Amino acid sequence: MATIYEQIGGEKSIDAAVERFYRKVLGDERISRFFDDVEMQTQMSKQRAFLTMVLGGPNNYTGRDMRSSHERLVAMGLNDEHFDAVVEHLGRTLAELGVPANLIAQIASIAESVRNDVLNRDSSPVGARG
Amino acid sequence: MPKIRFNGQSYDVTSGKTVLDVLLANGQDVECGCKAGSCGSCAMRASGGPIPPESQRNLSHAQRERGVFLPCRCQPSGDLDICRVDEQSPQSQQKQWSATITDHRQLSESVVRIAMAQPDGFAFKGGQFINIIRDDGQSRPYLLASVGGIEAHLDLHIRRVEDGDFSRWLCDDVKVGDPLSFSGPSGSCHYRAGRSSDGLLLICTGTGLAPMWAVLRDAMYQGHRGPIRLYHGGRDESTLYMIDTLRTMSASRPNFKYFPVLKEQSAMPGFRLGTLEQAISTDFDSLDAWRVYIAGNPEMVRSVQKLAFLKGTRMNDLIADPFVRAAAPVGV
Numbered sequence: 382m383a384t385i386y387e388q389i390g391g392e393k394s395i396d397a398a399v400e401r402f403y404r405k406v407l408g409d410e411r412i413s414r415f416f417d418d419v420e421m422q423t424q425m426s427k428q429r430a431f432l433t434m435v436l437g438g439p440n441n442y443t444g445r446d447m448r449s450s451h452e453r454l455v456a457m458g459l460n461d462e463h464f465d466a467v468v469e470h471l472g473r474t475l476a477e478l479g480v481p482a483n484l485i486a487q488i489a490s491i492a493e494s495v496r497n498d499v500l501n502r503d504s505s506p507v508g509a510r511g
Numbered sequence: 512m513p514k515i516r517f518n519g520q521s522y523d524v525t526s527g528k529t530v531l532d533v534l535l536a537n538g539q540d541v542e543c544g545c546k547a548g549s550c551g552s553c554a555m556r557a558s559g560g561p562i563p564p565e566s567q568r569n570l571s572h573a574q575r576e577r578g579v580f581l582p583c584r585c586q587p588s589g590d591l592d593i594c595r596v597d598e599q600s601p602q603s604q605q606k607q608w609s610a611t612i613t614d615h616r617q618l619s620e621s622v623v624r625i626a627m628a629q630p631d632g633f634a635f636k637g638g639q640f641i642n643i644i645r646d647d648g649q650s651r652p653y654l655l656a657s658v659g660g661i662e663a664h665l666d667l668h669i670r671r672v673e674d675g676d677f678s679r680w681l682c683d684d685v686k687v688g689d690p691l692s693f694s695g696p697s698g699s700c701h702y703r704a705g706r707s708s709d710g711l712l713l714i715c716t717g718t719g720l721a722p723m724w725a726v727l728r729d730a731m732y733q734g735h736r737g738p739i740r741l742y743h744g745g746r747d748e749s750t751l752y753m754i755d756t757l758r759t760m761s762a763s764r765p766n767f768k769y770f771p772v773l774k775e776q777s778a779m780p781g782f783r784l785g786t787l788e789q790a791i792s793t794d795f796d797s798l799d800a801w802r803v804y805i806a807g808n809p810e811m812v813r814s815v816q817k818l819a820f821l822k823g824t825r826m827n828d829l830i831a832d833p834f835v836r837a838a839a840p841v842g843v
Contacts (some may be wrong), residue, residue, distance in 0.1 A: 392549055396569075408821045421816055422574070423596070425826055430550030439547035446544075482779055 383480045385487055386437040389480055395432050398474050405470040412463045415454050417502035435471065435492045455501045464499060468492050513560075517593040518650070524587055528553075528568075531582035533595075541582070548584035554596055555582055566645040571827045573699035601628060605646065608633050609690050610665060610689065615804075619752035622718060623682045626657075627665045627691060635659040637702070637725025638804075641695035643667075651677045652807065655696065658729045668721040668752075691736035700830055702729035709828075710801035713741040714787055714815050719807030724753070726804055728768070737766065740794075744772040744811065745786040748779060788814055799823035802840065805831040 403425050407413050416424055434440045451459065468489055475485050497503065513524045515533060522533050531553050534541045544550035551569060555579045568584035569573050579596060608637055610633075614626035644650040655693040657666035671682040685691065700722045702711075704751070711730055713723040720743055730739060745751045751771050758781070761769035770788050772783040783790055785806075795801075803819040805812045812831050 392569075395549065403826075404599045404821060404823075407817065417817075420597070421820065421829070422571075422826065426551030430544035430552045433545050433549045438549055439551075442544055450542075496553060 384437045384492075385484055386433075389475075389484065391438070394478065394480075395429060395436065395438065397478055398432055398436075399425060399429045401477065402432060404473040405474060406467060409466060409470065411468050415457065415459060415463065417507065422469075424482060432471075434495075435488050437488075437491065444495075444498045447495050448501050451499045452501060458502065461500065464496055512691065513587045513752055514590045515587065515593050515826045517557075518617070528586070529583055530585040530587065530591070530593065534582060543583060545648070546583045548581050551581065553582050554579050555593050556580070556596055556598070557585075557591045557593050559592040563587060572703065573827075573830060576699045578646065579698070589654070593667065607692055607694050609692050612687050612689050612691060613664060614686060615687050620749060621671050622752045623669045623671065624656075625667045625669060625681065625685070625691075627667075629665055635665070635696040637662075637729050638700040638722035639696035639698040639724075640700075641665070641667075641693040643677075644692040644694060645677065645680065648819045650675060650694075650696075654698070654700070654718070654721040654725075656724045658725055658732060659701075660733055661729075666725075668718040668722075668724075670718045700726070700806060702726045702735075703735065703802075704733050706802075707733075707735050708737045708800075710798075711738045712791075712795075712798065712801045712803045713739070713792055714744075714791065714803065714805045714807075714811075715742070716744045716787070716807030716811055719750075719805075720753065722806050723804060726800045731764070731767075735766075737800075739764075739767045740770070741768070742770045742787055742790055744807075745774070745789075747775045749772055750784070769830055788818055791815065791818060795822060801829065802828040805829075 406428070407416055407488060419427075434442055472485050472489060475501065476482075479490075514521050514528055515524055517534060517539060520537070524530065524533050530785075531541065531543060531546065535543075541555075542552055543553035546553075548566070548569065554570070554574075557580050558578050562578060563585055566580040566582070569581070569582070570579055582593075589624040608630050610627035610630050612625060613628050614624065616624055624831055635655055636651050637655055640652045640654045642652050653667045653669065656668055657664055658673055660777045669681045672678045699731050702725075711726070713726060715723045723741055723743075727739060727741060741757065743751055743757070750756075751773075754771055756785055757771075768836055770783055770790060771781070772785060772787055775787060776784055798819050801824055803824045805815050805819075816829055818833050820826065
């Protein structure tokens with residue numbers, strides 16, 4: 382069976398999605414500060430990496446990469462609310478591009494799978510740490 | 512076997528390996544994600560050899576011109592010098608030129624124009640920069656205000672910085688007839704032919720006007736049909752220059768408008784009051800079909816870049832040369 386990445390058109394769909402997505406993220410006052418202090422071109426390649434990963438494209442990230450690359454942001458206060466906002470923008474972007482709801486739900490669950498690594502906490506369920 | 516040079520080290524690239532493989536195998540700290548040319552996180556810059564086209568496939572014009580490539584998709588056919596994206600390639604690798612000064616005069620109290628005869632074999636695009644090199648080995652980047660291929664001279668706008676030894680040398684010591692050495696050109700802040708009905712939005716402070724003056728005239732020479740808007744911002748009138756020339760041009764060219772924007776109220780008529788960000792926010796609901804050029808004060812460049820992107824300018828059409836910004840305190 383084709384992967385989600387293939388189903389939605391592979392690299393081309395990433396091209397279409399990445400600017401839209403980054404524009405939403407950068408325009409959202411709740412989270413823009415986390416995306417603000419890096420050169421825009423560089424920041425957009427990071428968004429591209431994120432989209433490639435959650436859309437099931439070629440990906441060699443490890444949990445450790447996810448943790449170390451977000452450590453600085455967690456120190457700045459990155460939390461669940463911010464993570465939710467990003468997932469929300471991801472869903473809207475894909476919906477605007479005509480991706481069907483069932484695929485968006487699958488994609489959101491892939492994003493969900495890196496939540497604990499991004500937020501630098503134990504992989505045990507939320508709330509289990511007391 | 513092709514070699515890559517990085518961080519003072521030289522490595523062989525064995526057949527079937529990518530530049531990324533080699534860097535990682537040698538313990539170099541290189542960021543990477545997909546390792547398949549999709550995510551772009553491993554991007555670096557190369558010079559000194561042919562860059563395989565497949566390693567530049569997803570990149571913007573500006574990035575390709577700067578030699579940005581994706582190491583994960585790069586199996587070089589010849590030797591390459593590699594550096595991180597935000598580093599400048601070592602100057603020793605760049606050819607040096609010499610040109611004679613043909614004009615040296617004040618454009619305002621603090622800005623001097625220097626023109627040089629274009630040396631044979633030296634090609635440039637207006638808005639790119641060159642590094643002026645002094646006898647003591649010091650060098651500074653300056654942006655070209657003349658239009659390559661059409662005007663046979665190199666035009667620079669130099670702001671005299673009171674505690675800036677280099678700019679005082681260029682403003683006060685050098686004179687017509689003197690030779691100046693330089694390397695370059697580099698940078699992507701230049702006009703690109705095509706899509707002639709797009710809008711061109713040129714935004715600058717200080718001598719960031721130099722590349723805009725080049726882009727503006729290059730666009731006109733090439734028959735650009737879309738609207739062209741130039742915003743030059745500063746604290747007060749003394750921080751702007753070429754005001755009369757630009758006003759005259761604005762009055763006589765139907766698709767060109769010039770807006771001098773001052774942060775302080777002026778006694779003279781014809782100035783907008785406020786910041787460049789405020790002026791752009793007021794004047795444009797959408798910047799969807801605009802190419803946006805930005806040069807000058809680094810903070811302004813950053814915030815206007817973000818503003819334009821949020822108003823719909825595509826990343827590929829946002830032209831703010833990072834070297835322009837890095838060089839801003841001295842050269843711009």
